[in-house]
Amino acid sequence: MRDDGLVLPGSTIGVLGSGQLGRMFAIAARRMGYRVHTLSPDEDTPTGQVADLEINARYDDLDAVRRFASAVSVVTFEFENVPAATAAAAAECCPVRPSGQVLHTTQHRLREKTFLSEAGLPLTPYRRVDSLRSLRTAAFELGLPGILKTADFGYDGKGQFRVETEADLTAAWDGVGRRESVLEAFIPFESELSVVAARSADGNFVHYGAVENQHVNGILDIAIAPGRVPREASRRAVALARQVLEALQVVGVLCVEFFLKRDGSLSINELAPRPHNSGHFTFDANVTSQFEQQLRATCGLPLGSVTQLCPAAMANLLGDLWANGEPDWAAATALPNVKLHLYGKMAPRPGRKMGHLTALAPTVEQALADVTEARARLTRRQ
Numbered sequence: 097m098r099d100d101g102l103v104l105p106g107s108t109i110g111v112l113g114s115g116q117l118g119r120m121f122a123i124a125a126r127r128m129g130y131r132v133h134t135l136s137p138d139e140d141t142p143t144g145q146v147a148d149l150e151i152n153a154r155y156d157d158l159d160a161v162r163r164f165a166s167a168v169s170v171v172t173f174e175f176e177n178v179p180a181a182t183a184a185a186a187a188e189c190c191p192v193r194p195s196g197q198v199l200h201t202t203q204h205r206l207r208e209k210t211f212l213s214e215a216g217l218p219l220t221p222y223r224r225v226d227s228l229r230s231l232r233t234a235a236f237e238l239g240l241p242g243i244l245k246t247a248d249f250g251y252d253g254k255g256q257f258r259v260e261t262e263a264d265l266t267a268a269w270d271g272v273g274r275r276e277s278v279l280e281a282f283i284p285f286e287s288e289l290s291v292v293a294a295r296s297a298d299g300n301f302v303h304y305g306a307v308e309n310q311h312v313n314g315i316l317d318i319a320i321a322p323g324r325v326p327r328e329a330s331r332r333a334v335a336l337a338r339q340v341l342e343a344l345q346v347v348g349v350l351c352v353e354f355f356l357k358r359d360g361s362l363s364i365n366e367l368a369p370r371p372h373n374s375g376h377f378t379f380d381a382n383v384t385s386q387f388e389q390q391l392r393a394t395c396g397l398p399l400g401s402v403t404q405l406c407p408a409a410m411a412n413l414l415g416d417l418w419a420n421g422e423p424d425w426a427a428a429t430a431l432p433n434v435k436l437h438l439y440g441k442m443a444p445r446p447g448r449k450m451g452h453l454t455a456l457a458p459t460v461e462q463a464l465a466d467v468t469e470a471r472a473r474l475t476r477r478q
């Protein structure tokens with residue numbers, strides 16, 4: 097890195113983590129002439145397949161992390177559950193963006209919720225739970241139904257247990273592995289929204305607007321952009337997202353997930369300090385994708401235009417689609433306004449994110465209809 101903090105094209109960027117987010121980041125980085133190294137415990141990974149170098153090491157192998165960080169100009173990450181010690185070891189050797197502090201706050205539900213409530217931001221009522229006894233007290237105080245979530249290492253609805261009545265408490269406590277957790281009140285939301293936003297080292301803020309998200313079994317299924325939500329809710333979601341990025345002093349991309357409640361108010365569900373599944377449409381629909389924005393912020397370049405060129409809808413492709421053999425790619429790509437993204441993962445396990453489709457159309461209704469049709473064609477047998 098130069099004295100002015102710029103990491104210019106031709107330099108090498110290190111990515112901690114090796115999934116699809118790193119893969120799309122690496123594609124954006126390579127397009128702009130950067131080289132990419134990735135480190136994770138796995139081999140032949142989605143990121144590794146498009147990176148210049150794939151390092152296979154555990155995140156707690158701090159010597160390997162230091163060697164990795166010494167060979168690059170700047171380190172970013174695509175996986176927020178990298179241990180704090182890993183980010184700290186990397187930071188001994190080169191700048192890490194976003195900072196280990198952002199990671200530390202957002203990788204633990206309790207620290208994240210404490211940060212949000214101290215910042216005066218609206219969040220779902222919750223209680224910390226560390227025993228069956230404290231779970232009973234929490235259920236009494238919050239009321240049921242609720243959702244018990246592990247404090248750390250949750251994603252795609254994993255580590256979450258719905259508690260309908262007091263009879264479910266023991267099973268939920270066993271379900272989270274009897275470890276530190278959060279009981280949240282169940283929110284009967286009108287819809288779910290997210291705002292993906294970016295902030296540069298010099299404090300510029302940009303965002304991709306409020307996206308409407310539909311989940312199935314706790315996993316994002318469909319994202320619709322722009323979201324079909326009242327203008328005031330969308331304006332407020334963006335203002336809240338801005339507050340979050342500024343309070344955390346994020347340099348990079350961060351997504352804020354919201355519940356839009358029936359009374360029109362918003363609660364923050366959770367934060368993701370990186371590009372987000374609900375922002376994948378930006379790869380095809382926006383002048384600058386969320387991945388290029390992460391690259392620009394990480395490298396100290398000015399942020400790019402977030403202008404969305406046309407309405408879009410994204411549908412995830414989970415491993416379940418492979419249940420009866422290889423999906424019919426030709427049938428789905430026969431819709432010319434639908435873009436196919438596959439992540440290079442070998443084993444299509446149920447619930448595993450294997451890829452996504454993005455439809456671009458003159459209206460969000462048309463984009464939604466087309467992406468739904470394209471996905472249905474993958475498994476429709478003649």
Ligand SMILES: Nc1ncnc2c1ncn2[C@@H]1O[C@H](COP(=O)(O)OP(=O)(O)O)[C@@H](O)[C@H]1O
Nearest residue numbers: 243250251252253254280281282283311314366
């Ligand atoms: N308190 C809640 N009330 C209602 N639905 C919830 C609540 N918490 C989570 N969910 C549902 O489960 C999904 C996944 O939960 P989330 O906390 O975002 O976990 P993950 O880290 O797995 O994305 C949410 O997008 C939402 O659909």
Ligand SMILES: [Mg+2]
Nearest residue numbers: 252353365366
């Ligand atoms: Mg979530």
